[in-house]
Amino acid sequence: MTRVVLDDVWKAFNGTPVLAGVTLGIEEGETLVIIGRSGTGKSVTLKHIIGLMAPDRGRVHVFGRDIATLSRRELLAMRLKIGYLFQGGALLNWLTVAENVALPLREHRHELQDGEIARIVREKLDIVEMLPARDKYPSEISGGMQKRAGLARAIVMDPSIILYDEPTSGLDPVMSGAINQLVRRTQQVTGATQLVVTHDMASAYAIADRIAMLYEGRIIAAGTPAEIRECADPVVAQFIRGDPSGPITNGEGPRALPGEENDNAHAA
Ligand SMILES: Nc1ncnc2c1ncn2[C@@H]1O[C@H](COP(=O)(O)OP(=O)(O)O)[C@@H](O)[C@H]1O
Ligand SMILES: [Mg+2]
Structure with missing residues (x-):
């Protein structure tokens, strides 16, 4: 189709x-x-x-x-x-990585309990290998990590x-390579x-x-x-x-x- x-x-x-x-x-x-x-x-x-x-x-x-x-x-x-990974990452600076990823769920899935939201956020952060950085703020992580966090947020609603x-814009070749792999893996x-x-x-x-x-x-x-x-x-x-x-x-x-x-x- x-x-x-x-x-x-x-x-x-x-x-x-x-x-x-x-x-x-x-x-x-x-x-x-x-x-x-x-x-x-x-x-x-x-x-x-x-x-x-x-x-x-x-x-x-x-x-x-x-x-x-x-x-x-x-x-x-x-x-x-539809998941949308914005060019600039578009994370909210006053929220942690995990809180940023949880945002669409808090906005659109009112039926979910906190524990369920935490489970989904963990699952998505795991896909982009960002679990260890879940409590960091965007200003504390690299550009590549910000893209990964943005990707976790883009997929948190299970978009088709x-x-x-x-x-990969603004990333060095090593970071770009990691993001390229991640785009394939996400698929x-x-x-x-x-x-x-x-x-x-x-x-x-x-x-x-x-x-x-x-x-x-x-x-x-x-x-x-x-x-x-x-x-x-x-x-x-x-x-x-x-x-x-x-x-x-x-x-x-x-x-x-x-x-x-x-x-x-x-x-x-
Ligand atoms: N909302 C808008 N109002 C006026 N011009 C716009 C708007 N959005 C994009 N453009 C113009 O359209 C062209 C294509 O923009 P864009 O799609 O952002 O290019 P890119 O291929 O770099 O992503 C540019 O000349 C840009 O200035
Ligand atoms: Mg553009």
């Missing part, structure tokens, strides 16, 4: 097109990685899947339903079945779809359908069942890692070589290079 379908999705901000006909399906149980440079609309794509943004044109189907047709209540219910926004342990967006090619190869490249508002290539590696499209070839010197442009002047990611640029 196709869990998520983006069908000719268009989105512009202040007249500037960001998504210009994105068409993509994500199959049940697969880990699909969307690659693309900073500012190409990867985070915007994720926000369409959880209904934080609505397309100007086109359709988004999740769990077989067109999310534009869902009532507010149905949309909220759908979001509870997990979305990851740049899970094996939970059986979830996963969508990862990243500009980190090494991470894409390590994680993906399939890779899709977003460029100038469209998916210009999609296939297995081996197929993408062999892709004849010069834009894809250039991106996977990590070569920033070539002709990549959308006609609006220079683009940010990989690593210059700034998710808040549009808020400035």
